[in-house]
Amino acid sequence: MTDHVTPHYQEPVTWSALFHGRLAIYSMIFGGSVALHALNVFIATTIMPSVVDDIGGLEVYAWTSTVFAIISILSAAFASRLLVLAGANWSYVIAATIFSAGTLACALSPNIWVLIFGRAVQGLGGGLFYTLAYAVIRMAYPDRLWSIAIGLITVMWGVATLTGPAIGGVFAESGSWRMAFWAFVPFAILFGTAAFFVLPKRDKNRTTVEGLPILQIGLLIAIVLTLSVGSIDVTIKKASLSVAAAIVLAWILVRIERQAKARLLPKGGFSLKTSLGAHYACIALLLIGMQPEIFAPYFLQVLHDQSPLWAGYIGALMALGWTAGSVLSASWKGRKASRTLMIGPVLGVIGLLLQAWFLSLPSQGEIQVLGPICTGLIMVGFGIGVCWPHIVTRVYERAPATEQELAAGGVTTIQLFATALGAALGGMVVNLAGINTSDSAHSASNAAVWLCVLFAASPLLGVFAARMALSVQR
Structure with missing residues (x-):
């Protein structure tokens, strides 16, 4: 590599x-x-x-x-x-x-x-x-x-x-x-x-500026809304149709973006064959993998007897881990900084699997259960934080000189879209797992397992995206 x-x-x-x-x-x-x-x-x-x-x-x-x-x-x-x-x-x-x-x-x-x-x-x-x-x-x-x-x-x-x-x-x-x-x-x-x-x-x-990519933005929003609507009164058939429709919309988006004069991302931003596109993929996959966080307070209250205040602050450990990772690594340079692109998603996978095991185990808040849950939340956030400054910096370095502003805006566009996409998919998963059934503890436990296990696939794919980002020259 x-x-x-x-x-x-x-x-x-x-x-x-x-x-x-x-x-x-x-x-x-x-x-x-x-x-x-x-x-x-x-x-x-x-x-x-x-x-x-x-x-x-x-x-x-x-x-x-x-x-x-x-x-x-x-x-x-x-x-x-x-x-x-x-x-x-x-x-x-x-x-x-x-x-x-x-x-x-x-x-x-x-x-x-x-x-x-x-x-x-x-x-x-x-x-x-x-x-x-x-x-x-x-x-x-x-x-x-x-x-x-x-x-x-x-x-x-x-x-x-x-x-x-x-x-x-x-x-x-x-x-x-x-x-x-x-x-x-x-x-x-x-x-x-x-x-x-x-x-x-x-x-x-x-004195000139490209037009706003209204069509592409509309497709991004349509993808999120399609998945969100598909999570209401969800069945396997409805979820499958929603995901298929979202994939079709994503394919249309990529086709339009490649030919458009007004683009969302710099040239090559939607292609994994380019270094820039691989870096954007890393960002998206890491952020999608973070979205089980939004359900953590609910699981902590239903399954682990935590008050709303404590459940909220335990859930916030993922964000605090992100901060700690960035503070630690922000001054790193050279190969040390580049290695964080591999470290980040690996920590994300481990953290989500920890949550899949311990978050689903009902408890009265014992430290032997809450400890691994907290560790898993911190690991996911820390994994993103430790590589975040360097992924963004590398995007800046690889963007064409004439598209630097577009590259900077693209980081946030991908981040916000991945966050919304992950939240929509998370809602679909927990609903399919039966979180709304009458037996709240059993259904919450089932939903916690499926949510964390399935979402661990996102940072796992991020490992492969990181390898591509580090190996592709342009």
Whole structure:
């Protein structure tokens, strides 16, 4: 196994390098805006029971998250075009304005439908924040700092994982869920204002921009919706038809993308025969393998006698593992960094198999059962985190010089799509396993086994994708 691309810089770098001179304000802007987006995700999830108790809408409870994720895909694809047209400074102003507008709609919502609309607008603004962070790293930082700057993004998600549920819980328990949304607005304004004055302006030498790949984005959304609809009142036949339809849509997407002028990914991004395409495949497979996390709190409550608070925080161990892995490996260079592409998916497979065995065993919370569950969750997240800065950096290095913004936006597009796809498939698996039957403990145990075993196939395929990414030269 060989790695044909030699990094330009081999000397070690430290986290303090992100806070020298002008880079300090850049790091605070992109890191703070990502933290704002991440906190919004965790706080909104925490307060939603209080929201529906106040304004109704339990029947469309999940829509607040689904719409948020789907619209985020749109913003990820749009970000690279926005950078060319408006520059980094105005792009952040636009993102902050959209995010604030959506947040205000949520805070003032008289019914669930207005709140769902607000969450959609939030998804557009928050998705821009997240995608622009990767683009600013590529534009404003020397390439020797790319991996460690990407690690800072992961740290911000880790901070949000630790603090978001607690903050949301305070607002929910005090009966002030609307204030949770109001609190975001001044911070969005602060980051937008700071970005306007310090981030790079539009490059006047670039006057043209590719169109938005509306058809491809529509197909991405259609794939997720097809699988989501297929998981309702699911049967083997219905699930098979849904998966087959999703595969057909994916085939159409690839055909259109290869011939389109306005593309989702840089040239070769959808082909495993290219190094760039193999790296994107690694990202997708790792993220799909992470999605059993969303069901962990439920299994912990039903099978292991955990309170909602403790179940939520144990479930968050996967995100914390991601943060720890990125912090550890972000400064690695050369072969040491390249090896993480193989280490990450291997840890993911082991972690999911641990969960398949122990998460399905009913207990009263004994350490001999909860210990391996926690270890498995951490291993999956750590596996992604340890290789994440280097996968993203290698995508930047392999993208054509004229498609760097597209490559940066493509990372987030693939990440968001893989997350939505994995969640839809996870819902289908647990429903097929009978999670909704009257015997909740037995059905939950059965669902936990099938979910974790089947999803272990994703990082296992990621091992082969990583081998290709490391061996293909271009």
